[in-house]
Amino acid sequence: MSIKENDKGWQSGMAKNITFIVTKDCQLACKYCYLVGKNTMERMPWEVARQAIDYILDHEAEMKEESVVWDFIGGEPFLEIDLIDRICDYLKTEMFRRGHHWFNSYRFSFSTNGINYHEEKVQRFIEKNRSHLSIGITIDGTERKHDLNRVYKGSGRGSYQDVVRNIPLWLSQFPDAGTKVTISSADIPYIKESVLHLYSLGIREVNINCVFEDVWQEGDDRLFEQQLMELADAIIDGGLYEDYACSFFSERLGKPLDCVAQNQNWCGAGRMLAVDAEGNFYPCTRFAQYSLREKPALIIGNVRDGIDHNRLRPFLTLDRCTQSPRKCIDCEVAEGCAWCQGENYDAAATPTIFQRSTAICLMHKARVRANNYYWNRLFRKLELEDAREAYEKRKKETKNVTC
Amino acid sequence: MLQYLVILLDDAAASFCHYSSAGRAPRPMPADVLRRGIRFAMTENLNVQFVYPAGEVPADVAALVESVDHVKIKPVGAPGPADVTVVDGFDGLPAEPAEGATYVLRTDRAALFARRGELAPVLARAARLNLVLTDVERFADADVAAYAETLDELAGLIAGQYAAGRAPQLNVLNDRLLLTQMNSCGAGETSLTLAPDGRFYVCPAFYLAPDATPVGSPDEGPAVPNAQLYRLDHAPLCRRCDAWQCRRCVWLNRQTTLEVNTPGREQCVAAHVEREASRRLALRLREAGIMLPGAQEIKKLDYLDPFDVRETW
Amino acid sequence: MVKKLIGQITAGERDEIQRLYERRNGLNELAQIVTADNDALYEKLVADMGDTTTRFQAWWDKMAQKYAWESCEGGHWEINFDTCEIYLVGGDAL
Structure with a gap:
């Protein structure tokens, strides 16, 4: 007899969501994108990522959720696949080395535009982390609907064809x-x-x-x-x-x-944690400056000084x-x-x-x-x-x- | 509903609360602004509290002040009589406090813990002393024991006065004994401040802040955006709390949690140390056979910060 | 492939095997990046892989005995973590 497990629907709602804003760059300029401050300059340095991980894993007692979703967003996260690969290797190693309870229950999660999904580096990363990945490709529907909004920056050309070619590969890996x-x-x-x-x-x-x-x-x-x-x-x-x-x-x-x-x-802001290239912590990525039109960023700490728990109190008592x-x-x-x-x-x-x-x-x-x-x-x-x-x-x- | 109007007679008017007004250049309130403020207060049936600077106020201002029923809040040493005398630090305490007077003592934790014995003459003569911890936003768990010990010592002084037939009030000990509901400062809800620039502010601290944001004027009327957030029913932590003596300072809330309706841990912990000290004072008075009319029993709690028990709500 | 429902475990039992399953996967992926030149970590990993594999198999043995699950030549058992259901999949006897 052999044994097999089916793990779909993994730990939904029981996990801590920790987001790395690895880049604020994207190939696309989607017309509905809420990220008003996207740019090519702000890429997360490795040292910031490492400090963030060390801070988070050092504070295990404050993050008692059974599971963790390490989320990578941008911009387009796969533009920073080398950095992400290094982060994930460090996470796996450190969770194990420290005996952190999240080693028993973690996922690496991505929302991607799918354009470079097929590229060798991305595929190598997927192969290496296959059993811990959750990858969503955003495709808005038919070509005319998709290309209505999801267009390349600069040229304004629709991105449908470049995304749809990767859907069969994606579905073969994540049915x-x-x-x-x-x-x-x-x-x-x-x-x-x-x-x-x-x-x-x-x-x-x-x-x-x-x-x-x-x-x-x-x-x-x-x-x-x-x-x-x-x-x-x-x-x-x-x-x-x-x-x-x-x-x-x-x-x-x-x-x-x-x-x-x-x-x-309704919203999980405050129960989640996001970190950007500067090393600032946010209750969710939507509170980073590049997501906000009118208000200043709502920063709840940084990788050097840690989290200011007073700033989380409103989020955790909000009803x-x-x-x-x-x-x-x-x-x-x-x-x-x-x-x-x-x-x-x-x-x-x-x-x-x-x-x-x-x-x-x-x-x-x-x-x-x-x-x-x-x-x-x-x-x-x-x-x-x-x-x-x-x-x-x-x-x-x-x-x-x-x- | 608006009930009080605080009128700052000068930019350098004394602070009677957590914020600091030190270093502000004098700028008297123009007489025409004051006139409009007084008229507004009268038409809205508001209680007026005038806050004075250390020096003299202009004669026309002094005359206008007397045109409305009011309370005078003055720094110690300011000319003329005061209803409330503000003392900034232990060094300013009068050698011979006035019999039956009301004092506000602004002090940091370290000075209070070290010099609490100096409050004996005030409690022996004054009718009321309001203690204001000027660095309560830095109140640490390590301060809990020292603050509790300080309050117990002051409770001893108060109990002694009760035994001698006097009934002085110390805000952080006596108020909780007699209150039946939250008694916040009311900034933004029951109280607004008129500043020398002719505009309303939630409280003087919001006027003195670098990002001062007015909330109306006597001519336009009050216009507090998101006014509901200053009400107790829109404060998820405070509406469940029974540390009723807490000032629930919306300014400190804004500073520490970025929200006017949510206190930081430090304010909650300090208020709960006071609540517990009030409970012990009540027991001490009862054991001494001293009954306070209207006093309610205070239940013992096993937490200092309501946030820590939010999962049980 | 034929799939037959043969049993149901408790949520507690499911949590136990799910943790071991996750740990085993984590160790396998970690093994791809930890090299023998990192002595301490390598030793810790090897020991943990052995221990986890043993506990993993022991869980299935214990449950199979407790619930007397049906088995067959060439078939395998599957668990659905969402429903706690155990299936017999493939094999000759179905």
């Missing part, structure tokens, strides 16, 4: 991988065709969400609802619900929420109702309405994380209506086919990733 799709105002007409296109590429899990920024135009919510309903029809009529998932449709969505029993914060305006507290469809703490901070009237941005309000309500339609239609169909019970047993859930 259960999902992709993350971001919807802005101009993308709404392409939602249905894009999700279906991603399914056709073999991507079974599409995590999709509307941007939190105030970009929405009048009527966008109706168009959005229409697109989602058409997508719902296509998924149900095509039987795609059996093997594919789209995070827009969730059974945990659209109910009122109680301010006592359901008062937890849903304290930051929400009355209309959100009283909202009849509040469940599943997301927010980004960084965007809240950036859009707030004062420098606070306690003022929830509601730019997404109408879009959430449209999503709830389409979601209701989806489940009512699907369950009716399943019941008519006497297939509801079987479906419940094997249904595919998404992780509802929103940032």
